[in-house]
Amino acid sequence: MLTLTSPIETYAHRIPASVKMAAFVALTVLLFATPQPWLLAPPVAALILSCGPEFALQSLKNLRPLIPLILILALWHLWLRDPQGITLITRMIIGVAAANFVTMTSKLTEMTRTIETLARPLRPIIAPKTLALAIGLTIRFIPTMLMRAEQITESWRARSPKSPGWRIFLPTTLAALDDATHTAEALRARGGLG
Structure with a gap:
């Protein structure tokens, strides 16, 4: 499996994950509390740019999967003639x-250690270690799934002149289920969370 952690070493790598996660939660609250979320775009952009141009470019590339969703939301709000669509899309991109x-x-x-610590009060409902592992695996699988979707798209293009569009949805979903099954078997073989 791949990881989303950038190999480009920056000053931000030395800041504890718990501090960055707390700042992210505060930003998210601000993002939805303010009626003008675009005011938060310059500080977030400055933060990303402060890590250097190579890091900023990689960060921008990581936003590519949002493009189809942004287009769908933009078209939907245009069709409804709802100006709030711009605010929604701005919040999503900044977040x-x-x-x-x-x-x-x-x-x-x-990050999983921080989540496990924060989840301790939920112990009567769910084991903090289980929740931290589930969130950690979700984060870990994002780049794997993006890579898998790209491979399926390339395979389609090699066999057909038509654009794959929605046709890659089923094979990508089946690939995700297959990866999840293999991961579950590997966890079971290693004794689960015990």
């Missing part, structure tokens, strides 16, 4: 860019 910054500059082990 995802900030989340990318946290995952690109934090080790997965640090």
Whole structure:
């Protein structure tokens, strides 16, 4: 499996994951509390750019999967003649860019440790270690799934002049289920979470 952590070493890698995650939560609250979320775009952009141009370019590339969703939301709100669509899309882009910054500059082990600590009050409902592992695996699988979708798209293009579009949805879903099955078997073979 791949990881979202950036190999480009920056000052942000030395900041504890717990601090970055707390700042992200505060930003998310601000993002939805303010009626003008675009005011938060310059500080988030400055934060990403402060890590250097190579890091900023990689961060921008990580936003590519949002393009289809942005187009669908934009068309939907245009059709409804709802100007709030711009606000919604702005919030989404800023939030995802900030989340990318946290995952690109934090080790997965640090993030899962933080989640496990924060989840201790939920112990009567769910084991904190299980929740931390589930969130950690979700984060870990994002780049794997993106890579798998790209491979399936390339395979389609090699066999057909038509654009794959929605046709890659089923094979990508089946690939995700297959990967999840293999991961579950590997966890079971290693004794689960015990």
